[in-house]
Amino acid sequence: MTANTASNRAISQDDIDYFARIGINIVYASEQQLEAKYNTDYFGKYHGSSQAVLFPTTTEEVSKILAYCNEHKIGVVTQGGNSGTAGGAIARQSEVILSLRDMNKVRDLDVISGVVVAESGCVLAELDEHVREAGYIVPVDLGAKKRCMIGGNVSTNAGGLRYLRYGTLHGNVLGLEVVLADGRVLDALFSLKKDASGYDVKQLFIGAEGTLGVVTAVSIALAPKPRSSQIAVLGLSDFGKIQKAFVLARQNLGEIISAFEFWERRCNELVVQYEKNPSPLASPHEFFVMIETRGSFERHDVEKMDAYLEVLAAEGLVEETKVFRDADEMERTWLFRSQMAEAHAKSGCMHVYDFSLPSRYQHDLLVAVKKHLTDAGLYGVAGAPVRDVTIFGHIGDDNIHLQVVADEYGGIVEEVMEPWVYEWVGSHGGSVAAEHGLGMHKGKFLKYSKSPVVIDTMKSIKQMLDPNGIMNPGKHVERA
Amino acid sequence: MTANTASNRAISQDDIDYFARIGINIVYASEQQLEAKYNTDYFGKYHGSSQAVLFPTTTEEVSKILAYCNEHKIGVVTQGGNSGTAGGAIARQSEVILSLRDMNKVRDLDVISGVVVAESGCVLAELDEHVREAGYIVPVDLGAKKRCMIGGNVSTNAGGLRYLRYGTLHGNVLGLEVVLADGRVLDALFSLKKDASGYDVKQLFIGAEGTLGVVTAVSIALAPKPRSSQIAVLGLSDFGKIQKAFVLARQNLGEIISAFEFWERRCNELVVQYEKNPSPLASPHEFFVMIETRGSFERHDVEKMDAYLEVLAAEGLVEETKVFRDADEMERTWLFRSQMAEAHAKSGCMHVYDFSLPSRYQHDLLVAVKKHLTDAGLYGVAGAPVRDVTIFGHIGDDNIHLQVVADEYGGIVEEVMEPWVYEWVGSHGGSVAAEHGLGMHKGKFLKYSKSPVVIDTMKSIKQMLDPNGIMNPGKHVERA
Structure with a gap:
């Protein structure tokens, strides 16, 4: 299949001249300049060696670029904000980068x-x-x-x-x-x-x-746009209580729930330490839950939340509760939640995994990963290369993020983790990528969560729409 | 493109013998028996001439049937409840019908x-x-x-x-x-x-x-499952007021709105006349609106609905209002709404059109259709073949159903209506099929609402997945 060959050639001065002639904005910079902004992903894990970034301003310009690249078999990596965590927007080799930064109307x-x-x-x-x-x-x-x-x-x-x-x-x-x-x-x-x-x-x-x-x-x-919003943060002692709290939230908060997030103790500590943000709760807890509601009638929403929190207390599910209804406080709480990935990345080299997994297996996954790394001598002893193993995620979406923070990217930690962890997730009914995508190297693990006929159909679709294999070559399913 | 040739052969006794040998349940009936149940659609508009209906009970049986049909180039029409309005489940010629009736676990x-x-x-x-x-x-x-x-x-x-x-x-x-x-x-x-x-x-x-x-x-x-539900039916004097009532409903009922349906005076009359159901309102109105809410907290939902109805009254938007909170009353009201299509079909030969259309053009469509049919001498005069032209639909989804009830199916009415009405809808930003599908003969009108590259891509997909063109041949996009 030609789409699998990734036999695209590198961009030449002739190509650059052509793009300049048809009026495309180009950055054809030294490797060093490109490296920082376009050849490295946000968390610094993936590095490409693209020699040029094109900045089209119209659909017509994109059309001309692709027609040319297709004719000349030049690989193209499309880049938006380059905030992906799976390396999907980073060139594998010397593909040209097509930045959509200037198409922003x-x-x-x-x-x-x-x-x-x-x-x-x-x-x-x-x-x-x-x-x-x-x-x-x-x-x-x-x-x-x-x-x-x-x-x-x-x-x-x-x-x-x-x-x-x-x-x-x-x-x-x-x-x-x-x-x-x-x-x-x-x-x-x-x-x-x-x-x-x-x-x-x-x-x-x-x-x-x-x-x-x-x-x-x-x-x-x-x-x-919601007329009314509020956030409750809960401290809980074990994972099973999170699931009970979620079932009760669906019953009591019904149609106004807008988010139900959880993270564990170590995640909380990392944000406090690396982002210098105070914890939303006064005490430490094994697990934290953050619930947001959005509704159209503030008094009703407040009444529902208060009733829900009373049920939680009566059931003995929570150690500590705090409700935020002030806009600034709510924003700070969201900021705390959203800095979780960055805090991990600042604490070391973050191997991030993004799984769909039935919630009944999510805590088992954490336990299994810690045991697996401990058995391999990589975690839990002095001088071991793995510093932290954590989970946080979106309850109700069955989406969990697993972080393995190590001294370096790749190496023995990655070797011990992969494909073991993908196989574990696949065999528990999960998906190897819930919301981060397959990116640079997850295509080869797809077989753990997708059937062969599904993968074959994906390859046929790729072949149908990109027979020369110029679109983000070597990524995604084609390396499965 | 082979997918377009629809050159499938008719089913033979050898084929039947094969299906029987592998254990498939078959109805190989006289045309008359088949005609009634499987060769005619629910509204009696479309007629096929399939000679056999297969009733697989497992995925494996379906797999064997298709492998055989693909090898022998026998056309296959899949049928579920045969309740479609576009003829998609009716054989065009002598395709075998694959009923999934017995795969119901x-x-x-x-x-x-x-x-x-x-x-x-x-x-x-x-x-x-x-x-x-x-x-x-x-x-x-x-x-x-x-x-x-x-x-x-x-x-x-x-x-x-x-x-x-x-x-x-x-x-x-x-x-x-x-x-x-x-x-x-x-x-x-x-x-x-x-x-x-x-x-x-x-x-x-x-x-x-x-x-x-x-x-x-x-x-x-x-x-x-909602814990609380209620329905309000409104009587209004013009279409513009429906749109105003909808905007106010989004503001006042917010997250609890679950349906916002409308129909016009004539639709109401047809259900009363042909389904023998009493009108939900005491007086006749030019337009009727039915709003349903579903929520988790009855007192809150009632309070929101009452506040909304007060706003409507204060704005002078409604002529009559009735609220239903009793389960039986609500079911009767839904029954009234859901019998609308059948009531039209009982009143004559219903040419039904199912468009997505920006709501600001929906009433214009009705006016344009009436004028178009009147200009052609088909409506509005004694003895004209068109009895009724009506609209009802789902406000907020921008989905409108247009009915042209005539003395017969097809004929001059269809000739005058099509492709004129599809062109009108396409040129007003709509889609030629919102929720009924393309079925038997709307594929050729697709060009009025889809661009050529989209249609070409659809054809490539068909070619990729069904190169022999055995799946529901002659339907859908392949006839575009």
Whole structure:
């Protein structure tokens, strides 16, 4: 299969001259300059060796670039905010980087139907700010919101913090504009909610991590801006109590729950230590839970939350509870939660795993990983290379993040962890990537959670849409 | 393209013998018997000439059937409840019918995570009843729920009555089991909410109307069963007031709105006349609106509804209001709404159109259609073949149903209506099929609402997954 050969050639001065001639903005910098901004991922784990970054400003420019690259078999890596954790936006070799940074216009905002059409380079937080003025919010939110871009969110099928309430991008994205590998523009920028006219072609590009084409614009169904919001943070003594608290939250808070996050003691300590943020609770606890509600009627929401907290207390599920209703306090609490990944990364070399896993197995996973690393002599003894093993995640979405913080990236720790941990997750009904994507090297682990016919069909789709294998070569499923 | 030739041969006695030998239940009836149940659609508009219906009971049997049909180039039409309105489940010629009626097991119901895995032949109402016992509901609901089957709902990408609250099947379906045209089983029966590991292959089959493979089982994220529900029916004097009432409902009812339906005076009259159901309101009105809320706390929900109705009254938007909180009354009101299509069908030959259309154009469409038919001498004068032109639909989903009830199906009325009405809808930003699918003959109108590159990509997908063109031949996009 040609798509698997990744036999693309490196970019030449002739190519650069061509791009300059057709008016594309180019950074053709020394390796050092590129390295810092475009050849290294946010957490410093992945390094590419791209020689040039292109900054198209229009869909037409993207179309010309891809038509040329396809003809000349030049690999293309599309980059948004470069905030991914799986290396999907980093060149494996010398592929040209296509940055969508300068395609950042909001093309349309329908204030009656609540639909925005935005170019891929719109920074998520800025887009959210923009639609808030019209009474809406973007229905996806994540820690990297000030850096990530909406095209990247769609291309990685980002889940994030309020998935529990607003659901998947497969439901919220109404339309896409995509430039295909051969330069043709697939205009599927539909803006209405229901459509049953033919195969839903746009779905293929949600989560394709730039391997099938370049998403240049997205049409998204917005959610109404909440009139009332509040946060409760709970301290609990064991994982089983988190699950009980969640079931009770669904019963008591019902339709107003907007997030139900948890993290463990060590995660809390790392944020306090490395981000200099005070803990939201006065005492240490084995587990922390953060519940947010969003509703339309403050008095009702407060009443529901108070009733819920009373139930929790009566059931003896919590050691400490604090409720935040002031906007600044709520923002600080979210900041604390969203700095968790960065705090880990500051404490050492963070091997981050992002699994879907039935919640009944999530704590078992933590125990199994610690045992596995201890048995290998890598954890729990003086001088061992693994400093921390932690979990945090999104209860209710069955999405858990596992961090193994070590002295270095890769090496013996990665060898002992992989593919062991992917096999463990697959055999417990999970997925090897819940919301971070496959990126640089998870494609080969896909077989632990996907059946052969599914993987074969993915390869056929890749072959159909990118026969020359120029789109993000060597990434994603093609290395499975 | 072979997929376009539809050059499949008719089924022979040898084929029947083979199916019997491998243990498939077969109805190989006289045309008359078949005609009534399997060769005619629910509203009696479409007629096929299939000679045999197969009733597999397992995925393995479906796999054997398709492998054989693919090898022998025998066309296959998959049928669930045969309640579609677009003729998608009716054979065009002599294709064999594959009924999933006997694949009706609930394979799994996870009461903690709220996910059901059900075979395609489960009748929607029965599946809903089953999961209600565990505190959940199926997040799709439609008038035909006692007849339609979940596999058909997925295959037509059914939207239905509570889309506004629970969203699209592209978001709620977590996994599918599909038998591909060549008999391979695509096991994508994932049951967790987040997955970003590779292309979301299952999405292709949602809304494919059996043209890419046979959906044999589905995994669906359920919604919690509401603790409290209420319905308000409003009588209004013009269409603009419906839109105002909707905007106010979003503000005042917020997260508890679960449906916002409208219909016009004539629709109300037809249900009263043909279904012998009393009108939910005492007086006649130009337009009726039915609002349902579903929540977790009855007192709060009642308070929100009362406040909303006060706002409506203060703004002078309604002529009459009635609130239903008794379970039987609510069921009767839903029955009234859900009998609308059938009442039209009983009053004459119903040409039904199912559009996504920005709500600001919906009433314009009705006016334009009436004028167009009047100009052609087909409506509004004594003896004209068109008896009624009506609209009803789902406000907030931008989904409108247009009915043209005539003395006969097809003929001059269809000639005058089509493609004119599809062109009108496409040029106003709509879609030619919102939730009923393309079915028998809407494929050729797809060009009015989809761009050529999108249609080309659909054709490539069809070619990739069904190179011999045996799956529901002559339907859907391949005739575009």
